[in-house]
Amino acid sequence: MNSFQTIYRVSYSDTDQMGYMHHSNYFKYYETARWELFRSIGIPYHEIEKDDIILPVINATAKFIKPAVYDQEIRIITRVKSFKGARIMFEYRALNEAGEIINEAQVTVACVRKAPAKPVSLQKLS
Amino acid sequence: MNSFQTIYRVSYSDTDQMGYMHHSNYFKYYETARWELFRSIGIPYHEIEKDDIILPVINATAKFIKPAVYDQEIRIITRVKSFKGARIMFEYRALNEAGEIINEAQVTVACVRKAPAKPVSLQKLS
Amino acid sequence: MNSFQTIYRVSYSDTDQMGYMHHSNYFKYYETARWELFRSIGIPYHEIEKDDIILPVINATAKFIKPAVYDQEIRIITRVKSFKGARIMFEYRALNEAGEIINEAQVTVACVRKAPAKPVSLQKLS
Amino acid sequence: MNSFQTIYRVSYSDTDQMGYMHHSNYFKYYETARWELFRSIGIPYHEIEKDDIILPVINATAKFIKPAVYDQEIRIITRVKSFKGARIMFEYRALNEAGEIINEAQVTVACVRKAPAKPVSLQKLS
Numbered sequence: 001m002n003s004f005q006t007i008y009r010v011s012y013s014d015t016d017q018m019g020y021m022h023h024s025n026y027f028k029y030y031e032t033a034r035w036e037l038f039r040s041i042g043i044p045y046h047e048i049e050k051d052d053i054i055l056p057v058i059n060a061t062a063k064f065i066k067p068a069v070y071d072q073e074i075r076i077i078t079r080v081k082s083f084k085g086a087r088i089m090f091e092y093r094a095l096n097e098a099g100e101i102i103n104e105a106q107v108t109v110a111c112v113r114k115a116p117a118k119p120v121s122l123q124k125l126s
Numbered sequence: 127m128n129s130f131q132t133i134y135r136v137s138y139s140d141t142d143q144m145g146y147m148h149h150s151n152y153f154k155y156y157e158t159a160r161w162e163l164f165r166s167i168g169i170p171y172h173e174i175e176k177d178d179i180i181l182p183v184i185n186a187t188a189k190f191i192k193p194a195v196y197d198q199e200i201r202i203i204t205r206v207k208s209f210k211g212a213r214i215m216f217e218y219r220a221l222n223e224a225g226e227i228i229n230e231a232q233v234t235v236a237c238v239r240k241a242p243a244k245p246v247s248l249q250k251l252s
Numbered sequence: 253m254n255s256f257q258t259i260y261r262v263s264y265s266d267t268d269q270m271g272y273m274h275h276s277n278y279f280k281y282y283e284t285a286r287w288e289l290f291r292s293i294g295i296p297y298h299e300i301e302k303d304d305i306i307l308p309v310i311n312a313t314a315k316f317i318k319p320a321v322y323d324q325e326i327r328i329i330t331r332v333k334s335f336k337g338a339r340i341m342f343e344y345r346a347l348n349e350a351g352e353i354i355n356e357a358q359v360t361v362a363c364v365r366k367a368p369a370k371p372v373s374l375q376k377l378s
Numbered sequence: 379m380n381s382f383q384t385i386y387r388v389s390y391s392d393t394d395q396m397g398y399m400h401h402s403n404y405f406k407y408y409e410t411a412r413w414e415l416f417r418s419i420g421i422p423y424h425e426i427e428k429d430d431i432i433l434p435v436i437n438a439t440a441k442f443i444k445p446a447v448y449d450q451e452i453r454i455i456t457r458v459k460s461f462k463g464a465r466i467m468f469e470y471r472a473l474n475e476a477g478e479i480i481n482e483a484q485v486t487v488a489c490v491r492k493a494p495a496k497p498v499s500l501q502k503l504s
Contacts, residue, residue, distance in 0.1 A: 011280065011283070011284045012142055012143070012148075012283055012284070012287065012297070013142060013148050013150060013280040013283060013284075015142050015143040016138055016139060016141050016142065016143070017138070017141040017142070017143060017144075017145045017196060017427075018143075018432050018434060019143045020434065022138075022139050022406075023405060023434070023435040023438060024139060024402045024403070024405040024406050024409075025402070027401060027402040027405070028263065028265040028400075028402050031263070031264055031265060031402075032263045032264070032265075035264065035323075044323060045264070045322075045323070046322055046323045049395075054396050056396060056398065056401070056442065056445065057401040057442055058441070058442050058443075059440070059441055059442065060401060060438075060439070060440050060442070061438070061439035061440070062437070062438050062439070063436070063437055064434065064435055064436050064437065064438070065436075067434065070143060070297075070298055071287075071296060071297070071298045137406065137409070137410045138409055138410070138413065138423070139406040139409060139410075143301075144306050144308060146308065148280075149279060149308070149309040149312060150276045150277070150279040150280050150283075151276070153275060153276040153279070154274075154276050154389065154391040157276075157389070157390050157391060158389045158390070158391075161390065161449075170449060171390070171448075171449070172448055172449045175269075180270050182270060182272065182275070182316065182319065183275040183316055184315070184316050184317075185314070185315055185316065186275060186312075186313070186314050186316070187312070187313035187314075188311070188312050188313070189310070189311055190308065190309055190310050190311065190312070191310075193308065196423075196424055197413075197422060197423070197424045264394055264395070264400075265394060265400050265402060267394050267395040268390055268391060268393050268394065268395070269390070269393040269394070269395060269396075269397045269448060270395075271395045274390075274391050276391060322395060
């Protein structure tokens with residue numbers, strides 16, 4: 001699969017008193033970005049949960065290169081980096097309006113059946 | 127019932143670029159405060175949800191008198207103002223370290239059975 | 253001024269374990285909505301802060317009529333209800349995809365010069 | 379320096395509809411934990427910012443081993459792993475009430491002079 005783009009505008013409540021978007025918020029927007037990617041291929045995340053499968057984050061790593069500031073439009077480029085067994089690794093780059101990379105990240109989710117909790121293979125999703 | 131006190135220290139992620147605690151966060155701390163009050167009388171909120179009853183907020187109003195700043199200890203005074211049918215109204219005052227009232231609020235929750243959703247009377251909680 | 257519309261899609265991080273958007277988040281989206289209204293008339297909020305004027309919330313009240321759920325598109329209708337001295341009152345209605353009103357709110361902000369903090373009249377903004 | 383412990387109780391607004399604490403929130407509590415460690419050695423973070431020095435996060439990585447649920451007390455163990463030039467790396471472990479490690483993380487902050495932005499050596503903090 002190729003990369004997928006979403007645009008996000010930094011809201012006032014995203015900022016902290018440093019005047020930057022709080023670092024924890026990147027992970028929220030990366031989450032939204034990956035489910036937009038899923039929606040684009042016909043699998044809205046809420047449909048997955050209806051089948052009692054959840055995709056919790058099991059690993060996250062990010063490099064904060066430049067700050068994001070209030071009202072800035074951030075372009076998030078999402079890519080599925082790997083996909084094996086019950087795990088999907090997403091790779092992210094966030095760019096500011098000048099086209100500079102401000103953040104790079106990788107987030108891995110696991111496919112887990114809600115109750116009782118146990119990993120499932122991804123074929124169950126289709 | 128008398129008033130119940132909780133102390134909360136404003137965290138960095140609570141602030142916005144104004145340098146104040148973002149106004150939406152008061153509602154989060156008032157939520158924690160009311161369930162601490164419930165815990166103090168022997169009804170932890172997570173026990174209520176185990177019985178498939180949820181207490182969503184149906185009304186909230188707040189007056190923001192003075193700002194709260196990072197690292198400040200805020201004293202929250204919670205009181206059950208009224209309690210009728212399936213509704214509980216909580217009344218809050220938040221004070222800064224100088225003892226000044228910085229926020230006053232009222233939050234009303236409804237007792238709702240989770241599935242199918244319909245109001246229940248409060249006796250069901252005991 | 254007429255009403256102004258913004259559309260917001262409920263993100264996963266907006267939800268809580270009740271399965272609804274956490275009530276505090278409405279105030280975040282109402283904030284974004286009012287500054288989008290300001291942008292639409294040529295006054296982006298970040299320009300206001302560059303002039304050392306901030307518009308903190310001094311009053312907020314909301315009625316939570318129906319829950320908002322993950323991935324739902326919420327239409328927010330914002331209106332300036334009153335505008336006197338250093339205060340602006342915004343009136344909000346939020347509608348779900350079925351066109352039902354799920355939330356009604358009023359939020360008042362004050363115009364304050366950042367340092368030293370004192371109210372300014374609104375003419376200073378232009 | 380030895381390790382430093384803080385206890386945090388998962389609040390309702392920390393949860394998402396999976397029924398777990400949202401993964402982004404760990405980074406908020408790790409932030410609070412590192413500044414509590416700083417406070418314990420006599421350097422409250424708000425004093426650092428008064429000197430126009432900020433410590434933004436430049437790197438964060440976390441492994442989410444077990445979920446944290448509402449009302450659970452989480453013990454966070456913070457350690458300064460390295461400290462060179464203008465960078466401090468913190469190492470975290472979060473444990474649930476059963477003493478199981480539920481999260482492991484590393485967060486690196488940089489010491490930056492606020493305006494104009496440029497790295498400073500850590501001696502400036504004392």
